Amino acid sequence: MTEAAAPQELETRSGPPAYDASLADHGLEPKEFRGLTYPLGDHAPGYGEYFAIAPGLGWTRLPVPGSLDHINIWLLDDTDDEGEGVAIVDTGLHMPASTDAWKKLFAEGLQGRRITRVLVTHFHPDHVGAAGWLCRRFGVRLWMNRTEWLMARMLTADVREQPPEEAIDQMRLAGWDDKRLDEMRARGWGNFARMVAPLPIGHVRMEDGGEVQIGERRWTVMTGGGHTPEHACLIDKAGQVVIAGDQILPRITSNVSIMASEPTADPLREWLDSIAKFRAALTGDELILPAHGFPFTGVHERLDALAAGHHDRLDALEAALKEREMRAVDTFGILFARKVDDSVYGIATGEAMAHLRYLEYAGRATCTVRDGVAWYSA
Numbered sequence: 001m002t003e004a005a006a007p008q009e010l011e012t013r014s015g016p017p018a019y020d021a022s023l024a025d026h027g028l029e030p031k032e033f034r035g036l037t038y039p040l041g042d043h044a045p046g047y048g049e050y051f052a053i054a055p056g057l058g059w060t061r062l063p064v065p066g067s068l069d070h071i072n073i074w075l076l077d078d079t080d081d082e083g084e085g086v087a088i089v090d091t092g093l094h095m096p097a098s099t100d101a102w103k104k105l106f107a108e109g110l111q112g113r114r115i116t117r118v119l120v121t122h123f124h125p126d127h128v129g130a131a132g133w134l135c136r137r138f139g140v141r142l143w144m145n146r147t148e149w150l151m152a153r154m155l156t157a158d159v160r161e162q163p164p165e166e167a168i169d170q171m172r173l174a175g176w177d178d179k180r181l182d183e184m185r186a187r188g189w190g191n192f193a194r195m196v197a198p199l200p201i202g203h204v205r206m207e208d209g210g211e212v213q214i215g216e217r218r219w220t221v222m223t224g225g226g227h228t229p230e231h232a233c234l235i236d237k238a239g240q241v242v243i244a245g246d247q248i249l250p251r252i253t254s255n256v257s258i259m260a261s262e263p264t265a266d267p268l269r270e271w272l273d274s275i276a277k278f279r280a281a282l283t284g285d286e287l288i289l290p291a292h293g294f295p296f297t298g299v300h301e302r303l304d305a306l307a308a309g310h311h312d313r314l315d316a317l318e319a320a321l322k323e324r325e326m327r328a329v330d331t332f333g334i335l336f337a338r339k340v341d342d343s344v345y346g347i348a349t350g351e352a353m354a355h356l357r358y359l360e361y362a363g364r365a366t367c368t369v370r371d372g373v374a375w376y377s378a
Contacts, residue, residue, distance in 0.1 A: 036250055036298040044294060048101035050109030056215050060109065062092035062101050064126050071126045072291055074243050077215040078116040085114030087214050089243055090121055090291060093129035094197040119143040121245030122231040123152040125195040132197035143204040145223060147230040153199055159190030167260045173374045174349045175327030206232050222281060226271025227254040240286045248278065250293040253306060257350025258357060268358040272307060279303045317355055318364050321378035328352040
């Protein structure tokens with residue numbers, strides 16, 4: 001995609017949103033790519049900068065190490081008992097680069113406006129990492145789905161010198177060799193807590209189908225499974241806007257993995273069920289605000305592509321299993337277009353396990369465990 005035009009015009013649109021801000025008046029050229037439309041082109045705010053998308057709706061970005069590069073943060077005009085302010089949706093990692101960007105946003109982009117509450121879509125560190133820090137800094141409540149909050153609380157509390165043997169056994173089951181298992185032991189257990197500030201001991205529950213009034217917008221909560229147990233999206237039906245978190249991303253596919261906390265689960269089935277749920281509930285005209293990438297329209301096309309991509313990989317995997325037995329680590333070349341190096345080996349293993357589990361539970365593959373290793377065939 002090309003650079004957006006008229007950068008000098010963008011500079012005048014930083015700071016709190018004007019009352020007449022809308023998608024139509026940004027002076028940015030929309031982009032089309034693979035059936036999706038990006039109304040703001042490839043424009044994105046810098047770290048700690050404020051960009052007004054629509055009335056009462058702002059956007060900033062925070063840095064994330066690795067290939068993700070960034071997370072999108074959404075800022076909603078809000079009102080509480082103390083008056084007007086801004087609600088935050090998702091928080092970034094708790095690390096110096098993120099907190100520096102937050103401080104810049106508070107001082108410059110928001111020009112000292114109050115923070116009224118912090119909402120988090122799901123428990124992953126890039127979303128919940130700075131939530132506790134923000135809640136303490138401004139004396140406000142954390143809003144999350146109960147299951148997602150409990151997952152975050154559990155993982156921040158579970159710090160050990162070595163991984164539990166159940167976790168080691170799960171990686172051995174997937175086909176990890178002794179060298180990788182020894183490296184896993186050496187890393188310890190509790191990396192989650194290193195990226196997440198201590199969370200408040202209480203939260204305001206966001207449950208599926210519930211409604212949250214934030215300023216002049218009324219948001220319906222819709223949860224999805226597979227990526228996390230109950231990932232919460234916020235849908236403004238009147239304004240046709242969806243804060244989608246990782247549930248609907250425009251260009252990458254959210255990781256769907258077998259987790260140590262649910263070793264017998266079928267997360268890919270939950271993920272495909274969630275895609276169907278959102279496909280049926282959304283009109284197709286909504287502006288989607290994803291956690292990574294750019295705001296886009298064309299959600300039906302994207303959901304269809306996500307489902308088709310997984311089914312294509314499942315079919316290819318089933319065909320390969322008819323040729324020979326495989327462990328989870330033997331399937332990477334079938335499931336992933338990129339080379340699986342050490343930086344993503346664990347994530348790739350979890351996703352491979354999820355695809356094999358789906359085939360097994362669907363009766364399309366069988367699993368035989370020999371010497372602690374799971375071998376699959378069709």
